[in-house]
Amino acid sequence: MKNLDLNTLLRENPYPGRGIVLGRSADNNKAVIVYFIMGRSAGSRNRVFEETPDGIRTRAFDESKMADPSLLIYHPVRTVGNTTIVTNGDQTDTIRDGLLAGEVFAQSLRRRTFEPDAPHYTPRISGILHADGSYALSILKTADGDPASARRQFFGYEAPLAGQGHFIHTYQENAEPLPSFEGEPRQVAITAPDAATLAAEVWQNLNKDNKVSLFVRYIDLPSGECDTVITNKHQEG
Numbered sequence: 001m002k003n004l005d006l007n008t009l010l011r012e013n014p015y016p017g018r019g020i021v022l023g024r025s026a027d028n029n030k031a032v033i034v035y036f037i038m039g040r041s042a043g044s045r046n047r048v049f050e051e052t053p054d055g056i057r058t059r060a061f062d063e064s065k066m067a068d069p070s071l072l073i074y075h076p077v078r079t080v081g082n083t084t085i086v087t088n089g090d091q092t093d094t095i096r097d098g099l100l101a102g103e104v105f106a107q108s109l110r111r112r113t114f115e116p117d118a119p120h121y122t123p124r125i126s127g128i129l130h131a132d133g134s135y136a137l138s139i140l141k142t143a144d145g146d147p148a149s150a151r152r153q154f155f156g157y158e159a160p161l162a163g164q165g166h167f168i169h170t171y172q173e174n175a176e177p178l179p180s181f182e183g184e185p186r187q188v189a190i191t192a193p194d195a196a197t198l199a200a201e202v203w204q205n206l207n208k209d210n211k212v213s214l215f216v217r218y219i220d221l222p223s224g225e226c227d228t229v230i231t232n233k234h235q236e237g
Contacts, residue, residue, distance in 0.1 A: 003164055003189035010205040015040065015174035018088040020127045022135040022157070023165020023190045030227075031133045031219040032165055032190055034202060035076050035086050038210040043072060048232040049213040054079045055092075056215055061234040071115055071122075077215060082131035082224060084217075088170060089115065091124050105136055106154050113150050114141050119177040121147050123170050133221050134158045137168050141180040155185055165190045194218060199229040 006021065021034035037058070039045040046065050049056045055077030060066035066073075074090040080099045085092050091112045098108030105128045115122040123141035136156045143149035157166060166185035171178045192198035199216040206214070214231040 001187050004167075004186050006165075006167060006188040006190075007201055007205040009167065009186060009188070010202065010207075013169075013173065014207040015171060015178075015210050017122070017170030017178065018125065019167060019169035020086055020088070020125055020137065021165045021167045021188065021190075022086075022127045022129055022137065023188070024133055024160040024162055025218060026163035026191055026193070028162035029221055031129055031135075031160075031221060032198070033077070033084060033086055033127075033129060033217040033219070034165075034167075034198065034215070035088075036202065036206060036214045037076075037088075037212045038206065039212045040210060043067060045212055045233075047072060047212055048234050049076070049215055049230045051228075051230060055084075056230065058213070061232075071117060077217075084129040084219070085126070086129070087124065087126040088122075089124050091126055095126060095128065105138070109138055109140060109152065109154075112140060114147070114180075118147070119145070120171075121145065121180070122178070123180045125168050125170055125181070127168075129219075131221075131224070133160055135160065135166075137166060137185050139168060139181060145177065145179070163190050164188070195227040195229045199231055203231050 018037045023032045047058045048061050057075045075092045077086045078096050085095045095108045121142045123139050126138045129135045138154045167188045168185040195216045195218045216229045218227040
């Protein structure tokens, strides 16, 4: 399968929603994480990423304008030992608690389902990155928009290839209602040598009106050292 160009995929889709990329750097020495959020509503756009001791959280940029934080404020990234969890909702905590209780990734997500935001029923997308650089992705979504039927899909990637990643996002396209992501995660090329370069590329190619925040991390596999970049539209400049 040919590696797709991540920048092209982002540039050609004005609203993929929230997205996760997990992969391996071109020099084969680093694990790569990308997580971004976008927004069409005022509430969704009124957010920034803020670093925490074990990852990041979303918070309101202007607290006075945050009406309902239930699906907007959460911890997208948390670490448990040498394992990193990244998701588009509070299922990050479900996975973390499961790992601490001895569960594996898929077990924890059996307790969760898609978001209750009719008529879109936004999928819950999740990823887990292990210390050896192997990773898995998941999507929990409706069956063609019917909330009476759920689809739970899991994708595992062992011994990842250098310069390759996998990209999953919430929405297939910008439509009404928003249709869920379809098919397997997209196999994409990772050529940027460091987090700053990749963050600049991704940020430039996300739709300028809809992009909100971006997190990029390169983890040195031998040492575990992290190179992290956080970009917030509200804090640019």
